Amino acid sequence: MPETCDICSSPDSMYPLLETSLLGITSAWIHRCASCGFRQIRPRLDRETLSLIYPGEYFHSEGGTGYRDFSRQAQRSLRLAYFLAGKMRRLVPPEARLLEIGCALGFLLQGLEKYTPWQVEGLDVSPFAAYFAGRMYGVPVTCGTLEEARFPDRHFDFIIQKDLLEHVTHPREHMRESNRILKSGGYLWLITPNGKANIRPLERAARKIREAGADALPLLGQGHLSFFSKNHLLRLFSETGFDCVSMRNISIRRGLRALGFLPGRNRCAAAILRQNISRPSPDAGSGAGSGRFGMLYERIAREIHRRYRPFRSRPLYFRQRGLLQATGRLPAWATVGLDFECLLRKR
Numbered sequence: 552m553p554e555t556c557d558i559c560s561s562p563d564s565m566y567p568l569l570e571t572s573l574l575g576i577t578s579a580w581i582h583r584c585a586s587c588g589f590r591q592i593r594p595r596l597d598r599e600t601l602s603l604i605y606p607g608e609y610f611h612s613e614g615g616t617g618y619r620d621f622s623r624q625a626q627r628s629l630r631l632a633y634f635l636a637g638k639m640r641r642l643v644p645p646e647a648r649l650l651e652i653g654c655a656l657g658f659l660l661q662g663l664e665k666y667t668p669w670q671v672e673g674l675d676v677s678p679f680a681a682y683f684a685g686r687m688y689g690v691p692v693t694c695g696t697l698e699e700a701r702f703p704d705r706h707f708d709f710i711i712q713k714d715l716l717e718h719v720t721h722p723r724e725h726m727r728e729s730n731r732i733l734k735s736g737g738y739l740w741l742i743t744p745n746g747k748a749n750i751r752p753l754e755r756a757a758r759k760i761r762e763a764g765a766d767a768l769p770l771l772g773q774g775h776l777s778f779f780s781k782n783h784l785l786r787l788f789s790e791t792g793f794d795c796v797s798m799r800n801i802s803i804r805r806g807l808r809a810l811g812f813l814p815g816r817n818r819c820a821a822a823i824l825r826q827n828i829s830r831p832s833p834d835a836g837s838g839a840g841s842g843r844f845g846m847l848y849e850r851i852a853r854e855i856h857r858r859y860r861p862f863r864s865r866p867l868y869f870r871q872r873g874l875l876q877a878t879g880r881l882p883a884w885a886t887v888g889l890d891f892e893c894l895l896r897k898r
C-alpha cells in the first residue's frame with residue numbers, strides 16, 4: 552500500500568527535502584508533500600526508535616531536550632492550569648473526566664487537579680514520565696501511545712494535548728483516535744508548533760553547513776516529526792471530526808526570531824557532525840530498572856523543591872504574567888508565532 556500524505560491523503564506524494572539529525576540519535580529526512588506542501592519526517596519512526604527517543608533522559612536537564620529549570624517549568628504549568636481551568640470551567644461539567652495525552656512529568660495535571668473538580672489522568676510514552684508523575688503528584692498516568700492505551704469510546708469530556716501532535720508518528724490516525732474517545736460535544740485543547748517557524752532555523756543551518764563544506768547535519772533538537780501550517784491543521788481537524796472553536800498564534804517574539812524577522816538565538820539550528828551521531832543501544836533506554844528511575848526522580852524532585860519560589864504560585868503573579876503574555880498573542884491569520892493554540896469541539 553502506498554504511504555499517503557497525512558493531510559491531503561495523496562498517495563506517494565512525499566519527496567525528500569532536508570536531511571537532519573533527529574536529536575543527535577539518527578539521521579532523518581524531512582519530506583514535503585508535492586500536492587499540499589505538508590512536511591514530515593519519513594519513513595515514519597517505528598516503536599523501537601520512539602522508545603529510544605523518550606527514555607528518562609528526554610527529561611534530563613543535561614540532555615538538551617528536557618527542561619532547563621524543572622521548578623520554573625512546574626510553576627509555569629501551574630499558571631497555565633490556572634488560566635485553562637478558568638476558561639474551560641464554563642464549557643466542561645464539574646464531574647468531567649479529563650485526559651492529558653503526552654503529560655510528561657505531570658506538571659499541568661497537578662495544576663488542573665488543584666484548580667478544578669475534574670477527574671484527571673495522563674498518558675505518556677516515556678516510562679520515566681509516568682513513574683515520576685504518579686510518584687510525585689499521585690496522578691494516574693498510563694505509559695504508552697494513545698493507540699496502545701485503547702480507551703473506551705466516548706470516555707472523556709476534555710482532552711489536552713500540549714506540544715504533542717508534532718511528536719506522534721501518524722497525526723491523522725492520532726486525531727481520529729482522540730475523537731473516538733471523546734464524548735460528543737467534548738473539547739480538545741492543543742498547542743502545536745508553527746511548522747514554518749520550526750523549519751526555517753534548520754534550513755538556515757543547512758545552508759551554513761553547505762557553505763562551510765562540513766560533513767554535518769542540522770540538529771532537529773526537540774524530536775518533532777511533523778511541521779504543520781495553519782491550513783494543514785484546519786483541514787486535519789475538520790476531516791477527523793472536529794470543529795475548530797478558536798485558534799491563535801502564541802509566542803510571537805520567539806516566532807519572529809525563528810522566522811528571521813528579529814535578531815537573537817534560535818534563528819539558526821545547531822549543527823552536529825555526522826561522526827557524532829550516536830544511536831544508543833536499546834537497553835540504554837526504557838528497559839532500565841526502577842533503580843535508575845529512582846535516582847533520576849530524586850534529582851529532579853530535589854531540584855523542584857530547591858528552586859521553588861512561592862511568589863510564582865500566587866494568582867496575583869499569574870494575572871500579571873497573563874497580561875504580559877497577552878502581548879505575545881495574535882489571531883490565527885498572522886502566522887508569525889512559534890505555536891498555534893487551538894480549542895476544538897467534537898462534532
Ligand SMILES: [Zn+2]
Nearest residue numbers: 556559584587
Ligand atoms: Zn499532502
